[in-house]
Amino acid sequence: MPITAEQLEGIATGFHGIAEQHFTANGRVVPALWFIPDAGTARLVEMPQGVIDREQTAQIARTDRPSAILLAGESWMGSVTIPVEAAKKLPIDDIPRPSQQPDRREVISTFGVGRAHDGSSLHVMRATLILRTVFGTQLVPFDLNPDAEREDDYAAFLASLLPGPAQPKRRR
Template identity: 80%
Template sequence: MADIPVTAQQLEEIATGFHGQAEKHFAANGRVIPALWFIPDTGPARLVTMPNGVVDREQTAQIARTEQPAAILLAGESWLGSVTIPAEAAKQLPLGDIPRPSEQPERREVISTFGVGRRPDGGLLHVARATLVLRTVFGAQLVPFGLDPDAEREDDYAASLASLLPGGKKQRRRR
């Protein structure tokens, strides 16, 4: 399997455009449908949406084997919040009844895009975009913010995507 390279500038531009589409979708629909975008060296890109928010890892791996992408990007929406119930009370609840961060009134909502690509020298490129969603009585405001450029390198899902790129090593399962 030959390496198919992408430049840092190309990956930055692709991520910026993909993230912009996620923001537009949010503005129009009030949510982001998670999606993976497989970018080939040549030819059309392949977009795979996940309307239920579930990533089918086997489907993703099969698409990557078929498409031989130069880069793979993931866009979606996340909720960060604190769930504060006593541990003893949580033990008594069925898993489905435990409060989720997305249900908390003080949650923070973020639109995020992560991407990985194979550099011409065989190394990896990483890119991330993030937009904070501030919900107010006047509607939602989208506020872009920066991420630590090294933070996305430690993301397990980004590592999993990177392992699907041509020339990449298969990720070992954690025990």
């Protein structure tokens, strides 16, 4: 079930636009996974409580056999710097989170993975910085490192759920 890079780009851009509109209207983005089949109806799985577990995601992918899977959500980006010795003494729940850092950045992000006609993996990412100022909230699109989505563990997990290319039949 292949998809072209252009198709994946277009789907990701549209999905990201919907997430931005939802944020503008509601002040937040509900995380959602979108399973795009080669033919038929796509499945949108909203996750108001956060990302569903990997087994549920894998089960949907096994059932739908998607050509592409996209994830949109809102998150905090920030660097947590704490000395190693101090971190060792803290319970995991007390280690500072990116959302608690003074230099944090809130973003709407969408990434997608797909299977190309030649069997290779396709990746796409969209990101919008959320700037909250005394003048209101502004949404500013920005680019990330083009290979960032390939380094992401969850993106790699989603890519692993895509059906592989058709295997040639063996002759007897």
